[in-house]
Amino acid sequence: MLLEVDHLVKMYVRQGKQFRALDAVSFSLEKGSWLNIVGESGSGKSTLSRLVCGLEKPDQGKIIFEGMDVAGLSLRQWRERYRKVQMIFQNPIASFHPRYPLLKSIRLGMENYRVSLEPGQFEQLMEECHLTPALLERYPHEVSGGECQRAACLRALCLSPELLVCDEVTSALDVSLRLEIGELLRNLVRHHHIACLFVTHDLLLARKLGGNLIVLQQGSIVEKGRTEDVFQSPREPYTKKLIDSIL
Numbered sequence: 181m182l183l184e185v186d187h188l189v190k191m192y193v194r195q196g197k198q199f200r201a202l203d204a205v206s207f208s209l210e211k212g213s214w215l216n217i218v219g220e221s222g223s224g225k226s227t228l229s230r231l232v233c234g235l236e237k238p239d240q241g242k243i244i245f246e247g248m249d250v251a252g253l254s255l256r257q258w259r260e261r262y263r264k265v266q267m268i269f270q271n272p273i274a275s276f277h278p279r280y281p282l283l284k285s286i287r288l289g290m291e292n293y294r295v296s297l298e299p300g301q302f303e304q305l306m307e308e309c310h311l312t313p314a315l316l317e318r319y320p321h322e323v324s325g326g327e328c329q330r331a332a333c334l335r336a337l338c339l340s341p342e343l344l345v346c347d348e349v350t351s352a353l354d355v356s357l358r359l360e361i362g363e364l365l366r367n368l369v370r371h372h373h374i375a376c377l378f379v380t381h382d383l384l385l386a387r388k389l390g391g392n393l394i395v396l397q398q399g400s401i402v403e404k405g406r407t408e409d410v411f412q413s414p415r416e417p418y419t420k421k422l423i424d425s426i427l
């Protein structure tokens with residue numbers, strides 16, 4: 181198993197009171213598998229993404245990555261984990277350094293993790309992301325949201341990750357591009373056998389992309405299963421409501 185999330189609890193303070201943004205969330209993810217995470221605004225999707233990436237620590241529960249409890253990792257192991265778990269964000273333009281051409285940011289990421297690719301491998305990855313050298317010479321503000329998101333995919337892929345955490349990566353894009361970026365990611369992770377945690381508001385997109393699905397409601401998992409099975413026969417009223425709202 182690549183990732184095991186065991187009874188995660190994350191507390192925040194709201195209006196002076198503590199509340200559980202995540203409440204005993206458990207699931208596991210096999211190498212190379214695809215997991216959609218859906219749920220209404222405030223249900224804890226981004227909190228879960230940040231915890232899985234190690235950007236925040238849980239208050240209770242465990243995250244086991246490649247068989248090791250991440251709470252007990254050494255500094256060197258944390259570094260490896262940061263390389264192996266890459267995050268792609270909602271706003272691709274803000275995720276790149278504004279004063280560097282895209283290529284420079286991508287190269288800096290690789291240098292930071294001391295990653296070197298085989299000859300020709302970078303060009304191959306660039307093609308897979310439908311990017312060109314000329315486009316990568318541009319600055320983030322000189323490319324479209326879709327192009328920039330493809331560059332973010334390339335930046336992540338160049339680090340040979342084991343897991344991609346994608347938090348609403350299609351939400352800031354034009355509707356016509358959402359499926360394109362979703363499918364691009366789906367194909368990339370399939371080809372490179374990378375696991376993906378795909379957080380989305382877009383239930384139709386989640387259904388198209390397949391894999392497994394988790395439904396979060398107020399910090400708890402209320403339903404999980406094969407994506408198509410959940411759509412065909414949702415067990416929970418909350419899931420039914422979510423599905424009905426898009427049909």
Ligand SMILES: Nc1ncnc2c1ncn2[C@@H]1O[C@H](COP(=O)(O)OP(=O)(O)OP(=O)(O)O)[C@@H](O)[C@H]1O
Pocket residue numbers: 192193194201219220221222223224225226227228381
């Ligand atoms: N740093 C924080 N401090 C306090 N409360 C927070 C913090 N981050 C998130 N929250 C609260 O935790 C809950 C879950 O937030 P989260 O961002 O994980 O939801 P989400 O499912 O990603 O929502 P959305 O679909 O709007 O992105 C919300 O009530 C939010 O207001």
Ligand SMILES: [Mg+2]
Pocket residue numbers: 225226227347348
């Ligand atoms: Mg969110």
